[in-house]
Amino acid sequence: MSEDYSIYHLPNGIRLLFLNTDKFKTISMGLFIHCDLDRETAALNALLPSVLEQGCRLYPDNLTLQRKLENLFGAELSTDIIKNGERHIIAFGLEAAHGRFTGENGHLMKDSMTILGNVIKDPLLEDGAFRQSYVKQEKNQLIKDIKALLNDKSAYAVEKCLSAMCAGEKYGVYKLGRIEDYDLISAEDLYQHYQEVLKENPIDLYVIGDLNENEVFETASSIFSFSREKTACPLSPAEIGHQVKEVRVIEEQMTVNQAKMVLGFRTSIPFNDQLFCALLVYSGVLGGFPHSKLFMKVREEAGLAYYIHTRLERHKGLMLIAAGINAADQKNVQEIIKAQMTEMLSGAITDAELDNTKRGLVNQLLSRQDNPSQLIAFHLDGVAGGVDYSFDQLIRGIESTDIDRIRMVAEKITLDTAYLLKPREGEVVQDDN
Amino acid sequence: MTISHVLIENHALQESLYHYRIEPGFDLYILPRPGYRKKYAIFSTRFGSVDNSFRVEPEQDYTELPDGVAHFLEHKLFEDEQGNVFNRFAELGASANAFTSFTQTSYLFSATTNFEESLGELLRFVQEPYFTKETVAKEQGIIGQEIKMYEDHPHWRVFFNLLESLYRVHPVRNDIAGTVESIAQITPELLYRCYNTFYHPSNMAIFIVGDLEPQRVAEQVEADIKSRGHGQIGQIIRNYPDEPDNVMKEKVVQELVVSEPIFYLGFKDVVAGRLTGNELMRREILMELVLDIIFGTSERLYNDLYRDNLIDEGFGFEYSAENNYAYTMIGGETRDPDLLYEQVMKAIDDTRRNGITEEQFERHRRKILGGYIRRFNSLEFIANNFLAYRFRDSDMFELPRILQEVSREETLALAAENLNISRHALSIITPSTDG
Numbered sequence: 100m101s102e103d104y105s106i107y108h109l110p111n112g113i114r115l116l117f118l119n120t121d122k123f124k125t126i127s128m129g130l131f132i133h134c135d136l137d138r139e140t141a142a143l144n145a146l147l148p149s150v151l152e153q154g155c156r157l158y159p160d161n162l163t164l165q166r167k168l169e170n171l172f173g174a175e176l177s178t179d180i181i182k183n184g185e186r187h188i189i190a191f192g193l194e195a196a197h198g199r200f201t202g203e204n205g206h207l208m209k210d211s212m213t214i215l216g217n218v219i220k221d222p223l224l225e226d227g228a229f230r231q232s233y234v235k236q237e238k239n240q241l242i243k244d245i246k247a248l249l250n251d252k253s254a255y256a257v258e259k260c261l262s263a264m265c266a267g268e269k270y271g272v273y274k275l276g277r278i279e280d281y282d283l284i285s286a287e288d289l290y291q292h293y294q295e296v297l298k299e300n301p302i303d304l305y306v307i308g309d310l311n312e313n314e315v316f317e318t319a320s321s322i323f324s325f326s327r328e329k330t331a332c333p334l335s336p337a338e339i340g341h342q343v344k345e346v347r348v349i350e351e352q353m354t355v356n357q358a359k360m361v362l363g364f365r366t367s368i369p370f371n372d373q374l375f376c377a378l379l380v381y382s383g384v385l386g387g388f389p390h391s392k393l394f395m396k397v398r399e400e401a402g403l404a405y406y407i408h409t410r411l412e413r414h415k416g417l418m419l420i421a422a423g424i425n426a427a428d429q430k431n432v433q434e435i436i437k438a439q440m441t442e443m444l445s446g447a448i449t450d451a452e453l454d455n456t457k458r459g460l461v462n463q464l465l466s467r468q469d470n471p472s473q474l475i476a477f478h479l480d481g482v483a484g485g486v487d488y489s490f491d492q493l494i495r496g497i498e499s500t501d502i503d504r505i506r507m508v509a510e511k512i513t514l515d516t517a518y519l520l521k522p523r524e525g526e527v528v529q530d531d532n
Numbered sequence: 533m534t535i536s537h538v539l540i541e542n543h544a545l546q547e548s549l550y551h552y553r554i555e556p557g558f559d560l561y562i563l564p565r566p567g568y569r570k571k572y573a574i575f576s577t578r579f580g581s582v583d584n585s586f587r588v589e590p591e592q593d594y595t596e597l598p599d600g601v602a603h604f605l606e607h608k609l610f611e612d613e614q615g616n617v618f619n620r621f622a623e624l625g626a627s628a629n630a631f632t633s634f635t636q637t638s639y640l641f642s643a644t645t646n647f648e649e650s651l652g653e654l655l656r657f658v659q660e661p662y663f664t665k666e667t668v669a670k671e672q673g674i675i676g677q678e679i680k681m682y683e684d685h686p687h688w689r690v691f692f693n694l695l696e697s698l699y700r701v702h703p704v705r706n707d708i709a710g711t712v713e714s715i716a717q718i719t720p721e722l723l724y725r726c727y728n729t730f731y732h733p734s735n736m737a738i739f740i741v742g743d744l745e746p747q748r749v750a751e752q753v754e755a756d757i758k759s760r761g762h763g764q765i766g767q768i769i770r771n772y773p774d775e776p777d778n779v780m781k782e783k784v785v786q787e788l789v790v791s792e793p794i795f796y797l798g799f800k801d802v803v804a805g806r807l808t809g810n811e812l813m814r815r816e817i818l819m820e821l822v823l824d825i826i827f828g829t830s831e832r833l834y835n836d837l838y839r840d841n842l843i844d845e846g847f848g849f850e851y852s853a854e855n856n857y858a859y860t861m862i863g864g865e866t867r868d869p870d871l872l873y874e875q876v877m878k879a880i881d882d883t884r885r886n887g888i889t890e891e892q893f894e895r896h897r898r899k900i901l902g903g904y905i906r907r908f909n910s911l912e913f914i915a916n917n918f919l920a921y922r923f924r925d926s927d928m929f930e931l932p933r934i935l936q937e938v939s940r941e942e943t944l945a946l947a948a949e950n951l952n953i954s955r956h957a958l959s960i961i962t963p964s965t966d967g
Contacts, residue, residue: 120567121567122566122567122568123909124545124905124906124908124909125905125906125909160835161829161835161838162830162831162832162835165828165829165830166830166895168830169830169895169896169898169899170895170898171902172898172899172901172902172905173898173899173900173901173902173903173906174902175903175906194906195902195906196901196902196903196905196906197905199546200544200545200546200905201898201901201902201905232839236838236839236841239841240841240844240845243791243792243841243844243865244844246791246792247791247792247865248791249789249790249791250686250687250790250791250865251685252684252685252789353789354788354789354964355684355789356680356681356683356684357677357680357681357683357684388618388622389616389618389622389628390616390618390619390622395616398674399616402670402673402674404677405674405677405678405680405681406681423677423680423681424677425677425680451619451622451623454623455619455622455623455625456622458622458623458624458625458645459622459625459627461625461644461645462625462626462627462642462643462644462645463627465569465570465644466569466570466627466642466644468569469568469569469570469911470909470910471909
């Protein structure tokens with residue numbers, strides 16, 4: 100379905116991707132500024148969407164902006180900072196109920212895009228910089244967000260494993276940067292940085308809904324008309340080739356009940372590699388589904404975990420195995436994992452395991468077409484990975500994967516970092532296994 | 533074979549819903565959604581964690597359950613004599629799951645191929661229980677892990693700590709999964725007793741949505757249900773304790789490894805529990821308006837609190853209303869729970885005193901309507917919520933109509949009645965010194 104986007108270039112080089120469909124009850128828009136992930140700019144990039152969302156020249160504070168959106172039948176403006184491999188993407192989104200359900204006056208697309216445009220291109224300025232108080236406020240919020248990672252122990256464990264594993268690489272940079280980075284940022288620096296990325300970095304604008312194509316193009320051209328460099332700055336692909344010398348083992352103690360184990364592997368398979376689809380199948384057979392080897396062996400047969408699954412960082416060629424376990428069972432669990440990975444290597448995969456995984460992956464892919472933000476995220480993945488896979492291409496690639504190709508993947512997979520978050524010694528109240 | 537149906541047209545949403553009644557007393561709903569790749573089905577029973585004391589007419593004695601049975605039963609239905617049910621959905625390329633709430637247990641799948649076979653599998657595994665001593669013992673270990681996982685989940689803990697404070701005796705104060713001790717009391721016999729009661733078709737319903745032909749799907753479901761020879765059962769009488777109006781305690785504090793205190797403020801609703809059907813839904817809509825008008829992102833309070841770094845974007849509120857309990861919750865992460873408490877209580881008071889403007893009321897009404905329509909993009913949202921409303925004897929599709937009916941005066945009156953300081957409790961998680 101990604102083939103169905105009509106693609107235009109606005110006069111200033113912004114790419115417009117329009118998907119005309121009456122399937123949804125909404126119109127959805129997303130604007131994405133693509134940047135390289137970098138220690139120097141991570142906090143700056145993360146701050147930008149947060150500060151811009153606070154208000155623009157026309158709607159100078161959140162209260163005014165939100166009231167404007169509410170009158171557009173609760174249109175929702177959202178911002179985000181996305182880490183996609185070694186890309187850092189500044190994201191803005193707007194979703195509104197389609198006018199045919201609200202009896203709205205027919206200007207909804209234009210009104211919505213105008214708000215989005217104002218937030219992005221016409222920020223609230225004071226003395227040639229973003230408003231100081233907004234910058235200060237959003238710095239506080241983001242520092243709080245960085246600290247709040249601790250509140251979700253599973254996510255915390257994953258992030259700790261990844262950052263240790265990729266400490267010397269760009270990928271090791273957290274998407275919100277570091278707390279100390281924020282101290283140094285002034286409202287002037289931030290605005291200066293914004294002017295640069297807005298002018299130089301690649302920008303994609305997605306629009307999905309039951310709309311007139313010509314009108315979308317005309318409206319986008321007139322709203323996003325600010326001047327830009329003729330050619331956008333080139334971005335680098337993620338570095339994949341890191342060699343593992345020895346396995347890094349990390350244990351961290353905390354006052355928790357359940358231990359979280361995260362194993363980080365290098366696959367050495369980039370997003371645009373011939374083995375990419377085989378990697379999807381490998382990860383699926385091993386731990387992507389409730390029928391997968393790890394779920395069946397560790398949870399269903401041994402009763403040693405509530406959750407255990409694999410997860411791919413597809414743009415960086417990494418695979419993780421994450422599990423919530425009793426700390427005392429760590430050795431047992433690791434042995435089962437090792438045995439299952441040995442089976443993958445020797446090709447001991449049943450027809451059912453292989454076929455069910457392929458069907459499950461295809462089902463997931465097709466299901467993404469039923470959700471506008473998933474449709475956008477799918478295409479965005481391709482942009483960040485440097486190859487615009489269509490749904491059909493991926494489906495064919497998954498379906499044609501055989502055991503030989505899975506073994507080729509298995510041979511490349513190397514354990515890099517083993518991380519365990521465990522309860523403080525002597526603090527485990529009881530052990531029910 | 534053709535079975536009759538009622539076609540419910542909804543103009544506001546531009547949807548056509550097919551309703552079939554299948555003997556003995558089973559409801560089937562089908563909503564065609566042309567163009568969607570995915571088809572989604574959910575099979576639900578009115579059996580949740582609060583249903584832990586019941587009898588079936590003409591029995592006189594109540595069966596009392598340990599906490600966590602509904603959730604335990606949900607887990608156990610996924611295992612039968614041939615093994616794991618997930619595997620059979622996997623063979624069909626479908627994705628299956630289940631969840632247990634306070635008031636219902638639901639089994640579901642979504643599929644982009646093999647829909648009929650997947651539906652057949654859903655009907656089969658939910659209607660063919662298989663519980664043994666061995667499988668029950670193994671599940672006690674797995675659910676023990678799940679309970680432990682939630683003990684480390686600050687937002688889950690702050691939520692249940694609040695319910696434990698708001699309610700003195702009602703079982704909504706107990707964790708849905710129960711405790712390691714309570715699930716240790718579960719036996720195969722107990723599971724069969726609950727199964728035979730609550731999984732009778734007259735206590736269940738199915739909602740199916742996707743690009744499909746309603747009549748054909750209905751015939752498949754009817755043939756399956758009828759083939760199982762379900763008899764009639766007596767009416768299920770659920771026994772809920774008389775919950776006093778006042779709360780258990782006004783404040784509860786727990787220490788956990790968190791970056792910042794978490795604040796949840798709750799108000800016990802003592803009226804909603806007596807309402808059903810559209811009356812209950814009307815109250816829900818009014819409360820959504822009340823809460824959005826006081827605490828929403830477009831109002832003064834939210835923006836002042838945000839500016840003062842007392843809340844973040846995670847600050848939110850929820851009103852939850854069932855047939856025998858209801859409550860309001862407001863909260864999020866904060867640097868200063870005491871100061872936030874003061875400001876929130878003051879804002880409630882100010883709204884009562886100063887009223888709501890017509891502009892405010894209309895603006896929030898528009899927002900709620902738009903938000904509701906937007907959620908209709910999601911097949912899961914439609915199916916899950918339709919049945920949840922249906923089990924409270926209300927019709928989710930009536931929301932736009934009722935939303936247009938309610939008035940500003942009613943909204944204001946409810947703010948005064950329902951956010952009552954004499955029925956409130958505060959739950960706080962404070963950071964432990966652990967680094």
